[in-house]
Amino acid sequence: MSSLDDKINEHFAGYVVRKDLVKAVKGNAIVPTYVLEYLLGQYCATDDEASIQSGIETVKDILRKHYVHRNEAGLIQSTIKEKGRYKVIDQISVSLNEKTDSYEAVFDNLGIKKVAVDSGTVKAHPKLLVTSVWCIADVQYEFAEDARTSPWVLETIKPIQIARVDYDGYKEARGQFSKDEWIDLLMQSIGFDPEAFGRRSKLLQLMRLIPFVERNYNIIELGPKGTGKSHIYSEFSPHGQLISGGEVTIPKLFVNNSNGRIGLVGYWDVVAFDEFAGREKTANKALVDIMKNYMANKTFSRGVNPMGAEASFAFVGNTDHNVPYMLKNSDLFEALPPQFHDSAFIDRLHAYLPGWEIDVIRGEMFTSGYGFIVDYLAEILRHLRQEDFSNRPDQHFRVSEKVSTRDRDAIYKTMSGMLKVIFPAGGESAEDVEELLQLAMESRKRVKDQLFRIDATYPEVDFYYSGSDGEKRYIQTVEEQEFPQFYNQKPTPNSMQRSDEKTQISDDVIESTVERRASEPAQDSVARPLKDGHFTYAENRKGISFDKLFGPYTDGATRIVITDPYVRKPYQIRTMMEFVEMIVRRKKPEDQISIHLVTGPHDGEVQRQRELLESITEACTGTGVDFTWALDTTGTAHARDISTDTGWKIVLDRGLDIYQPPIRRDGFSLGDRLQEHRMLKGFYVTYVRQ
Known part of the structure; x- marks a missing residue:
């Protein structure tokens, strides 16, 4: 077990279970995870291997005898x-x-x-x-x-659910974990290995829990297939109900007028709509109107007395196109059915979770560590629905007064939900609040920016917040940074056509377009003046390569010195090799360039580290590049920068390790082959002319 697993068992004995045991007992029983973990919690809530194996056999026996196939x-x-x-x-x-x-x-x-x-x-x-x-x-x-x-x-x-939960004990035990440890515990609780996710990706996964802790919270997640969008709503909690988006009716969801019986919103904490996207789908206009009223006012009526409920709505669906296509030709809501591709409906969404940032779920991403029995955590989250943390950010920051009341409510509800999940007992610092506030504002900004595309009557809003110093800090979405050429343009009427409306293009137009593009110089080949500057790159952004970051600043250099104490692990050394490859591609055949790396030793793996670094030296033979390296065994080298004999110094807070670690798998991945298709870690780069 890891040190985190030991800590989890120490402070939450009896309420945690080893997550890989679910697969061991499930067999061909088609039951939700919370059912299996309820049984495992009864018989396997221990770290003793012999007791675990005995408990597994007991649970298997119960399922074999009493589960009905x-x-x-x-x-x-x-x-x-x-x-x-x-x-x-x-x-x-x-x-x-x-x-x-x-x-x-x-x-x-x-x-x-x-x-x-x-x-x-x-x-x-x-x-x-x-x-x-x-x-x-x-x-x-x-x-x-x-x-x-x-x-x-x-x-x-x-x-099948836990009868009683000690909420005060839960908050007290939370104090024994650091913020990062707690986030990792929550990740393991929903079944994922924290090591397979970056910080932002972890927070996006935890955003899926907000509907369980916030009353009347409306979230949408659209993205590629296979990213686990509906898993949390179908398997995680007995208080959530996942239904097909096309199968819901007014009586089932709200109220049956014939007998006055309230529908799903009256009995469930979360109602999730699966397969919600699909432009060919149709929806009952009366249903859409009632949903809009409920999402805005928490009440609904069918001609009788108004009724209230507190169920949160989660909408999940698959996108048909990638992000730049949607931004150029339509909007990020293009996959919704026509009745829901409506500005009034979209405006009632508190957050848009960018599903395209979440990787396709693979077997190696699941954890074998300990996490909460999901039913226990579900009861805790349900208890937290009674509390309101929305004003806690005001202790440190002030949101722009220019945003509308609806925008502000959306931001604060997302903030409240994330604070409940990560800091249920309080104690968050200003830095912690700022990280979550940026995510909450970005999630609402994504909705508002697309609304402006869909309906020009919505005003443009500057999303910013300020701290005690009064400085305005503006918010950008990741896709806004990645595709500025498309994000800030409003699609023309011609480009707003649905993709299922076929457009005929004549052969001569295609031919002239190809000729024009062939005559245009590639963007990277255009000479640009080099300037000092500081740039920040958001986590999970794509489209960044060493060519774009370093190429122009290393051109013409005959000696390049890289100081980075963390070129240690194999994937980090591979990144070093990619830097060398970039230099080899860009230099003239007759030029001779020396590259020298100063890094730190990899404890316990120094021999392997030496072999891999030496292989880079050997690979450069005959290329005109001379690669040398040295290990700083004193531990005094902490700087991470690239210096050239042309006078440029490039400072990076992460050194060359700017990409999220690759996940080993069979087959091929574009991210393995092309840097532009890899997700970034959050980092900054500063260019200084010496």
């Missing part, structure tokens, strides 16, 4: 009949039979209906009336001569 429903029904009573794990829903004035349950997998349920059970678990709930239930079989009487009886029922 649909293809074995007949066998289980027979078992209940022969034994008279049997315990099953199944999804159960309840409805009122008005003809008999009684409640009747339906067992989804077991395939039995009209199971008698007493009123006390329904009062204790009202969610059963709205949708199916995973439960452990005792079912009886009592045959009656009256054919109208069902032989099935629900004797006892226990929804």
Whole structure:
């Protein structure tokens, strides 16, 4: 176990589980993660390997005996009949039979209906009336001569969730962890290995938890397939309900006028709409109008008395195009159905989570470390919904007064949610608040900037905040920095056409365009005057290469000295090789250039480090580049800069290690081949003429 795992077990004994155990017990049982972890928490909440293995076998045995597979429903029904009573794990829903004035349950997998349920059970678990709930239930079989009487009886029922949570103990234990340790614990709790994610990527993952801690919070995430957008809403919490975006109706979501029964928003903390995107989809306009009213006012009405609810909405869907295409030709909401591609609906979204920044989920990204039993964490998050942390940032910063009330509310709700998740007991510093405030403002700015594209009547707003010094600090989205040529332009009417509207282009137009582009010089080949300057690059941004960062400033140099104490690990040494390759590509064949690296030793791996650095020296033979290196064993070299004999000094806070570490996998990746397709770490670079 890691030191973090030891710490987790020390302070949260009985409430954590090793996350890789879920796969070990799941087998072919189609049950949510919180169901399995509930059982694992009962029998495997320990760090003793022998006890864990024994607990795994116990959980497997419980699932084998009591989990109902649909293809074995007949066998289980027979078992209940022969034994008279049997315990099953199944999804159960309840409805009122008005003809008999009684409640009747339906067992989804077991395939039995009209199971008698007493009123006390329904009062204790009202969610059963709205949708199916995973439960452990005792079912009886009592045959009656009256054919109208069902032989099935629900004797006892226990929804699969933790009964009681010590919230004060949770906040107290939080104080034993640093901010970074706590973020890593939360990442492990949702099943991911923190080492596979950068800081910003971790925060984006945790943003998915905000609907669980904030009442009436509306978030949208659009991005490529396979990034785990819906996982958190389907597997993470028994208080969230994931539904298909095209299958929801007004009675199911809000209220049924025929019987006055409230829908999903009245019983669930989070209602998530899966597969929400799709321009070919259609939606009921009346549903959209009620949703807009609810998202804005927390109330809804269908011609009767207004009703209120506190369910948060999460909308997740796949995009059809990449970000620059959307920015150039339409907007970042282009994938939404026409009825939802509406400025009034979009304006009610508190945050737009950029799904294109989240990598496709792969097996090596999952953790084998310890994390909270998801049901325990779900109960904690539900408790936090009662609190309001939205004013805590005001102790350190002031948001621009030019933003609208709706913008301000959105920013503060996102801030409140992130503070609840990461700092439930307070104690955050001004630096911590600023990091989260920037993310919250960016998430709302992404919505507002796209609104201006969709509807020109929305005013442009400067998103900035100021600290105690009064200095204005402006917010930019990552895609705004990466594609400024598209982000700030308003698409023309011709470019706003949907991609499914085919545009005919004549052959002569295509030919003339190709000829024109061929005659234009490449952007990187245009000589630009070199100037001193300081530039900051956001984490998760792409499109940056050594050619763009260093190429013009190293041209003409005959000696380049790189001081970077952290060219140690294999991927960092590979990055050093890529710098050398850049110099080889740019120099004239007849030129001779020397490159000297000063770095620190890699403890425990010095021999391997030496071999890899020496291989760069050998690779340069005959190229006109002479690569040498030296290890600073004194530990006094802390600077990270590149100096040239032409008088330029390039200072980097991260040295050459500006890219997020690659994740090993089979096959090919553009990020392995082209630097422009790699995600950056957050860093700055300063150019100084000496």
